[in-house]
Amino acid sequence: MFCVQCEQTIRTPQGNGCSYSQGMCGKLASTSDLQDLLIYMLQGVSAYAVKAREFGIVNADVDTFVPKAFFATLTNVNFDDDRLVGYAREAQAYREQLKTAYVTACEANGQTPVVIANQGQINLAASKPEMLEQAPVALPNRGDVHEDIMGLRLLCLYGLKGAAAYMEHARVLDQTDVDVAGRFHEIMAFLGEDSIDADKLFTTAMGIGQLNYRVMEMLDTGETSAFGHPEPTVVNTKSIKGKAILVSGHDMKDLELILQQTEGKGINVFTHGEMLPALAYPAFKKYSHLVGNYGSAWQNQQQEFATFPGAVVMTSNCIIDPNVGDYSDRIFTRSIVGWPGVTHVEGDDFSAVIDKALELEGFKYDEIPHSITIGFARNALMAAAPTVVENVKNGSIKHFFLIGGCDGDKAERSYFTDLAKSVPDDSLILTLGCGKYKFNKLEFGDINGVPRLLDVGQCNDAYSAIQLALALKDIFECDINDLPLSLVLSWFEQKAIVVLLTLLSLGVKNIRTGPSAPGFLTDNLAKILEDQFGLRTTTDVESDLKAMMTAA
Numbered sequence: 001m002f003c004v005q006c007e008q009t010i011r012t013p014q015g016n017g018c019s020y021s022q023g024m025c026g027k028l029a030s031t032s033d034l035q036d037l038l039i040y041m042l043q044g045v046s047a048y049a050v051k052a053r054e055f056g057i058v059n060a061d062v063d064t065f066v067p068k069a070f071f072a073t074l075t076n077v078n079f080d081d082d083r084l085v086g087y088a089r090e091a092q093a094y095r096e097q098l099k100t101a102y103v104t105a106c107e108a109n110g111q112t113p114v115v116i117a118n119q120g121q122i123n124l125a126a127s128k129p130e131m132l133e134q135a136p137v138a139l140p141n142r143g144d145v146h147e148d149i150m151g152l153r154l155l156c157l158y159g160l161k162g163a164a165a166y167m168e169h170a171r172v173l174d175q176t177d178v179d180v181a182g183r184f185h186e187i188m189a190f191l192g193e194d195s196i197d198a199d200k201l202f203t204t205a206m207g208i209g210q211l212n213y214r215v216m217e218m219l220d221t222g223e224t225s226a227f228g229h230p231e232p233t234v235v236n237t238k239s240i241k242g243k244a245i246l247v248s249g250h251d252m253k254d255l256e257l258i259l260q261q262t263e264g265k266g267i268n269v270f271t272h273g274e275m276l277p278a279l280a281y282p283a284f285k286k287y288s289h290l291v292g293n294y295g296s297a298w299q300n301q302q303q304e305f306a307t308f309p310g311a312v313v314m315t316s317n318c319i320i321d322p323n324v325g326d327y328s329d330r331i332f333t334r335s336i337v338g339w340p341g342v343t344h345v346e347g348d349d350f351s352a353v354i355d356k357a358l359e360l361e362g363f364k365y366d367e368i369p370h371s372i373t374i375g376f377a378r379n380a381l382m383a384a385a386p387t388v389v390e391n392v393k394n395g396s397i398k399h400f401f402l403i404g405g406c407d408g409d410k411a412e413r414s415y416f417t418d419l420a421k422s423v424p425d426d427s428l429i430l431t432l433g434c435g436k437y438k439f440n441k442l443e444f445g446d447i448n449g450v451p452r453l454l455d456v457g458q459c460n461d462a463y464s465a466i467q468l469a470l471a472l473k474d475i476f477e478c479d480i481n482d483l484p485l486s487l488v489l490s491w492f493e494q495k496a497i498v499v500l501l502t503l504l505s506l507g508v509k510n511i512r513t514g515p516s517a518p519g520f521l522t523d524n525l526a527k528i529l530e531d532q533f534g535l536r537t538t539t540d541v542e543s544d545l546k547a548m549m550t551a552a
């Protein structure tokens with residue numbers, strides 16, 4: 001195996017990456033290899049999707065399948081070898097379907113079809129052990145190329161993986177776009193060619209960022225059309241007596257189905273992790289049995305799910321080994337999420353989850369409530385903008401910090417808590433993603449009625465934060481980089497990589513990321529990104545804060 005896609009990758013003086021029998025996330029070598037083989041197959045599908053499109057042949061099922069299956073290879077999503085094998089076989093079937101359509105169209109038009117080698121031809125072996133023997137050809141670090149080229153390839157691969165995840169989230173909410181799918185296939189196919197052209201790879205990385213900006217817009221449209229615009233909302237974060245279901249991950253459509261199916265059944269529903277922002281959407285407020293948020297970010301799930309006395313549903317990333325906390329019999333996976341031995345809910349029927357919740361004891365008593373305020377996505381931010389601008393003009397608000405992204409369990413991540421606590425009192429903090437749990441239960445007060453901590457939403461709601469920055473840039477008639485705004489992103493997995501690429505592709509400079517640089521970025525690449533974009537890794541709170549305030 002070789003995997004270097006997330007922040008917790010193994011780092012040694014000999015090189016970075018998980019490459020032994022198991023990754024730091026618990027992913028076995030077999031699972032990692034099958035994921036690589038799946039990606040290889042998907043690149044073949046995309047290559048033929050590109051060729052078929054030359055004749056106007058668009059297969060909507062393929063446009064759905066490829067990003068969705070790619071999402072299954074993202075960190076902490078799918079650890080189930082059988083499901084991965086199934087996706088790979090489906091990919092081969094789709095590739096052959098497209099190949100036939102393409103060849104037929106070529107013949108009908110008197111053209112000689114192009115033969116796509118490697119990913120376009122490989123046939124999967126009959127058994128999993130034999131497939132694993134095929135896997136080395138698909139390793140992400142295949143080929144003997146300069147480490148900078150490899151770093152750029154991986155930046156693109158992992159960035160596109162993040163975009164694929166958001167495409168699938170958008171699709172679930174009926175948001176698809178044939179041009180976005182076409183561009184996605186082009187990039188996927190290009191990455192299958194193992195380019196050694198640094199300029200082209202760098203341009204592709206920026207292209208992935210631009211593509212993802214559009215995808216995040218689609219996702220924003222899907223969420224706000226289905227559920228309304230988030231509004232500032234006070235949320236209880238403590239347990240409430242009664243039977244219970246905990247819903248984690250990003251997929252609010254699943255939350256809606258669960259709420260509909262639990263109505264009147266005496267079950268309280270709680271959000272967890274990245275599902276917290278759902279509580280701010282008007283569509284969910286009509287469900288009185290959606291009672292609040294329980295727990296924190298993904299890395300604490302083995303303690304939090306173990307003590308949650310009900311059923312748990314993982315609608316998307318991030319799942320980790322449920323056997324450690326001994327709750328594998330009451331956790332359920334959905335969509336692309338998978339863990340061997342864990343019940344996977346297909347279709348729209350959550351009765352297995354409901355039955356499990358009814359069978360379990362539930363919370364025995366109410367805890368003393370503790371409330372937090374959430375819901376400052378695009379519309380709420382724009383509504384607050386005039387007051388914010390007035391306070392900037394009269395000197396009450398001097399600086400904005402965006403401190404958000406992914407959470408994780410490394411001790412160094414206390415940096416983000418310390419930073420949030422240390423920013424001057426005349427600053428506002430925007431936050432998003434599961435990284436917010438590092439400080440979202442602390443009290444930050446307000447500035448003339450504007451809360452100092454503004455929770456924008458999930459990681460993909462970076463789109464809302466970008467809209468605010470663009471609006472402020474227009475109001476103050478300046479470049480986005482001249483706003484008194486500092487971005488400090490905690491990264492963990494590939495969604496964060498693509499959000500970063502999006503910000504860079506929009507020309508946002510001087511972003512800090514932490515707690516460490518991606519393991520696939522070489523010193524040369526890091527230097528190029530610093531020179532071109534002012535991108536740097538976090539150091540210590542005092543020095544970073546001083547530098548950010550001086551630059552303002």
Ligand code: FS2
Pocket residue numbers: 273274298317318405406407433434435458459460492493495
């Ligand atoms: Fe957190 Fe995990 Fe949001 Fe990431 S729950 S690290 O998926 O996408 O953020």
Ligand code: SF4
Pocket residue numbers: 003004005006007008009010017018022023024025026027032074075076
């Ligand atoms: Fe290692 Fe992260 Fe890959 Fe898991 S996802 S194998 S921890 S790099």
